Amino acid sequence: MQIHIKRSLIIAITCSLLSGVVWGAEPLRFYRFVDESGNMVISSSIPPHLAAKGGYTVIDDKGRVLEKVPKALTPEQLIEKKQQDLIREALEQQRAQQEARDKTLLTLYSSTDDIERAMQRQLAEIEEKIRTTEGDIRRTQQNKGQKEEQAANVERSGRQVPKRILEEIKHLNSETKRLEKEIERRRNEQEEVKAKFAKDIERFRVLTGEDTPEVPEPVDISKEDLHGIWISGAVSDTKHEMILTKKGSLTWVSNAPSGIRTLRIGNWKSEKQALLVTVNSRQTTDKQGKVALEQTSEQKRYPVKGYQSNIIVLEIEGKAIPFSRSD
Structure with missing residues (x-):
């Protein structure tokens, strides 16, 4: 591909060099794009139809990239983007709900022993209600026995049992x-x-790393085992949130300590002791909120180090990261 630099651009750059750089002045902006002949062009302006059709890159007079503007999406891509936005919105809502539950859990309890004691208290309260109800049943049966005896006495005397007694027995x-x-x-x-x-205890252990439960040896994982919403625990510096749908679509959000947020959209499937992921698009948002969208075809295999009904441990970049299933 040939690169064409328009004459107006050469003049503009030359003037800027001759006049010197003004301290604090806005850098000159130029546009790098592909024209209708397939040539790479650098110009001080860009035709609107080419900007929408093919996208462009904004650079300064030293060739440094200031901004990348992607090409306009096709109708099919717009539909896909809408679906991704809806999934991302649902994931954000789910994350907020999970964070609220986690905050409550860590506020109420300081250890798994506290959670165990709270459970025993609730079970004891319910058991007391059961005992009370069992006493009510015994008294009801006694009353019934008395009414049945009255009815039998009436019948033995040759009289008809009053309707009132029969209604009371009923x-x-x-x-x-x-x-x-x-x-x-x-x-x-x-x-x-x-x-x-039990779920609170599992989640508490994931959040705090306290007495992490023994996870079974790697087992064969089926698709039915893995679909759902999974959120990584405190062991991981980067916070991961995954939605694995029954149909095999994937939404994976990673929030790094640096403030960079990465959204991956693609597909997934299970393999023996592994999660296979194919990423079709990646959206990265930096700390300033600048978004970069990349179309890709990245495939990765994440070994499953352990699995329980609500906990899965994946090997990510050489580390065993526990995920807990979210409601």
């Missing part, structure tokens, strides 16, 4: 069933409490 039977369902509901509530606190 009501006591219904009350017994209701109380039994209440106990069943309380038992289910206990299981939900156990599951919730």
